[in-house]
Amino acid sequence: MNTLLRSGWRSAAIAAVLAIAGACASPPRAAEGRELVAITNVTVIDVVAGVGHPGMTVVADHARILSVEAGGPAPYGARRIDGAGRFLIPGLWDMHVHHQGTGAESLPIYLANGVVGTRDMGSDADFILPLRDQLARGEVLGPRIVAAGPMLDRAPEGWPWRISVSTATEGTAAVAALADRGVDFIKVHDHTPREAYFAIAAEARRQGLPFAGHVPGRVTIAEAAEAGQASIEHLANNRVFTHCGDDCAAAYAQLATRGVWQTPTIAFFQRLPDLLSGQAPPDADYASPALLRLLEENARAANLSPEVQTLLQAQSRQALVAMAEMRNAGIGFLAGCDALTPGFCLHEELEWMTRTGMTPAEALRTATLNPALFLGRQDREGAIAVGRRPDMVMLDADPLEDIRNTRRIAAVITDGRVWDREALDRMLGDARARFTSEDQ
Known part of the structure; x- marks a missing residue:
């Protein structure tokens, strides 16, 4: 997150929110x-x-979608699923998570909510990279992961999931080391020093790695765009709209021209004043004990005054207006949750997208087609078409009429496996029982 407030509260509160500490139990197999x-x-x-095609037959094996035909037959030996009255969307992606915070034991909750992929925006390499690889091999139940590993900056002591970099040399060395570990991209943050930032950008480019994250305080929006930053996180608290001054239109145009995506994490910032005031997150029954304890600690550390709460709420409202302006300028958006209850929060994020003026189809793209475009996988993912990955979510109601219908999941299909409503309910029930037991 970037600057919420120009006060001493910022460091303590932001550090607390991001200090989502350590995964606990082993992930389900x-x-x-x-x-x-x-x-x-x-x-x-x-x-x-942005339209629906009724009466279709979709055939898929474990690797790809084989056919999409109007009234096509079901091949002999295939598991036949009657989709009458139902709607099929691509699997969803959450493009801003911290798996080390929510814990490996939370992975099935993503799948139970139709989330088949995530972008991990900061976790220790020794935690996230083995977990990513286990998921890719199908050894663990949960979404696929695109991972940055630790963030590169010079944050105050105690901020988690970081490699401290102070100079250009250290920035270059850190990127090279992470590239050797096999990360998928590089993450920068608020406290990345200016000299290190540009060295990180250059080395990431040399290594063939995207870099993303926050725009550090000593780097301008224009410089970040020119340096090739792929995405900017947390709209209500990032410098794109809080620091563009009187010429936001020019800044938005430059970001659109350079193809810099925004991951606004709207739901998180709408919830932030309540979370830092001690309220439980939505769907708290499915939040891990570690996440719940963290939020309680954050609330105690933040000690929000009414004035601070009002300011946070005002920034969140202003961000919704800014999103409409950015969308009109041609900036692309990605759906992401940050530190909210896994899986469930993505559906809330999509609903918030429509409150900025997006149509349900546009909101749905932020969690399907847009992540595929962003990741350069549009020929393999992000849509239901021949040759794409068999990641699909069957719904009981039309999401193009009301985006809230993405919550009405009848089945999740991925990698040749089908989880019907009964199986998904079992996943959720097991998680709730495990989390309740662990929290006692």
């Missing part, structure tokens, strides 16, 4: 058995065109 699947008579949601 993946289910065995993949099969050929045929979903018949379903309405396929075309996220590119």
Whole structure:
């Protein structure tokens, strides 16, 4: 997060919010058995065109979608799923998570909410990289992960998931070391020194790695765009709209031209005053004990005054207006949650997207097509089409009529496995029982 307030509260509160400490239990093991699947008579949601195609048959194996045809037959031996009256969307992505904070034991909750992929924006390399690889091999039940590993900056002592860099030389060395570890991208943050920032950008480019995160205090928006920063996080608290001054239109145009995406984490900032005032997050029954304890500690550390609460709420409202202006300028958006209850929060984020003026189709793209475009995977993911990954979510109601219908999940299909509503409820029930037991 970037500057919320120009006061001493900022460092303590932001450090507390980001100090989502350590994963606990081992992740659940993946289910065995993949099969050929045929979903018949379903309405396929075309996220590119923003329309639904009724009466379709979609056939997929564990690796890819094999056919999408109007009234097509189900192949012999395929598991046939009746999609009559239902709607099929691509699997969802949460593009701002911290898995080390929510814990490996939370991974099935993502899947139970239709989230098949995540972008981890900061975790220790020894935690996140083995977990990413286990998920990729199908050894663990949960979403696929794109991971940065630790953030590169010079934050105050005690801030988690970081490699401290003070100079250009240290920035270059840190990127090279993370590249050797096999990270997918590089993350910068508020306290990344100016000299280190540009060295990080240059070395990331040399290593063929994207870099993303916050715009540090001593780097301008224009410089970040020119340096090639791929995305900027946390709209209500980032310098794109809080520091563009009287010429925000020019800043927005430059970001659009350079293809710099925004991950606004709207729901998180809308909830932040309540969270830092001691209220439990939504869907708290599915929040890990570690996350709940962290939020309680954050609330005690923040000790928000009414004035600070009012300011946070005002910034969140202003960010919604700024989002509409950015969208009109052609800036792309990615759906992401940060430190809220995994899986559930993404549906809330999509609802907030529509409150900025997006259509339900546009909001749905922020968690499907847009992540695929951002990651350079648009030929493999992000839509229901022949040759794409078999990541699909079947809904009981049309998300193009009301984005809240993404919550009405009938089944999740990925990698040749089908989790129907009964199986998804079991996942959620197991998590709730485990978290309740661990919290006692």
